[in-house]
Amino acid sequence: MSTPAGVAFGAATCAAAAPYLARLTLSVPDRDQRRWWRGRAAGRRRLVVTALVAVLLGALAGGAAGWSALLPSFAALALCCTPLVLIDFEQHRLPNRLVYLAAAAAALLLTVAAEVRHDWTAWLRAVEGAAVVFAVLFLIAFIAPRSFGFGDVKLGGLLGAYLGWYGWLSVYYGIFGGFLIGAVTAVVLLASGRASLKSALAFGPMLILGALIVLAFGLGSGSLA
Numbered sequence: 001m002s003t004p005a006g007v008a009f010g011a012a013t014c015a016a017a018a019p020y021l022a023r024l025t026l027s028v029p030d031r032d033q034r035r036w037w038r039g040r041a042a043g044r045r046r047l048v049v050t051a052l053v054a055v056l057l058g059a060l061a062g063g064a065a066g067w068s069a070l071l072p073s074f075a076a077l078a079l080c081c082t083p084l085v086l087i088d089f090e091q092h093r094l095p096n097r098l099v100y101l102a103a104a105a106a107a108l109l110l111t112v113a114a115e116v117r118h119d120w121t122a123w124l125r126a127v128e129g130a131a132v133v134f135a136v137l138f139l140i141a142f143i144a145p146r147s148f149g150f151g152d153v154k155l156g157g158l159l160g161a162y163l164g165w166y167g168w169l170s171v172y173y174g175i176f177g178g179f180l181i182g183a184v185t186a187v188v189l190l191a192s193g194r195a196s197l198k199s200a201l202a203f204g205p206m207l208i209l210g211a212l213i214v215l216a217f218g219l220g221s222g223s224l225a
Contacts, residue, residue, distance in 0.1 A: 006063055015055050023040055025050065028087060029091055054078070061075060077102060080098050126161040169221065181210050
């Protein structure tokens with residue numbers, strides 16, 4: 001029962017927050033907006049799209065955490081990642097305002113989960129996972145800066161913490177899943193004529209989706225945990 005309960009909680013929480021998250025998609029990218037947390041009025045179409053993304057990410061996050069001490073941290077991840085997905089698709093940016101907020105929430109709530117579950121081994125592995133993924137993606141961005149941004153590097157480090165909690169196979173499959181989704185998306189867009197070899201592809205949403213799918217469906221469970 002823990003997984004259905006987690007899915008329901010995650011989806012319901014993100015659905016309830018969707019109107020506010022839609023407002024953030026307009027205010028967060030504006031560097032001149034100092035009180036960005038207030039948001040801006042969003043139209044109906046943006047509200048609907050945000051709600052759909054929020055429910056999807058919330059359900060996956062809830063499925064990954066189940067009804068456990070990890071659920072608040074995963075719900076926070078879904079809430080922060082929902083506006084990031086829309087912003088990255090629209091502007092190819094992952095604003096530090098939200099990435100750093102998500103990182104702070106992860107640091108606090110994963111620590112609380114480790115204390116509640118008495119599982120500091122998983123907590124330490126989460127820290128290591130964040131560091132390893134950040135380092136690998138930083139190297140990729142250094143080698144190919146035009147195809148991979150530093151915002152993706154920071155987001156990858158954040159996701160690496162959540163993946164690392166579950167084990168090193170989860171880290172591998174979660175990040176690989178993001179690259180796989182990105183590659184498939186690029187091929188589909190090229191084949192349909194909706195993109196060219198020079199077109200920029202928002203990679204942040206692919207990383208988020210790949211990580212959450214792997215964790216929600218336990219695709220990275222194995223002996224390397």
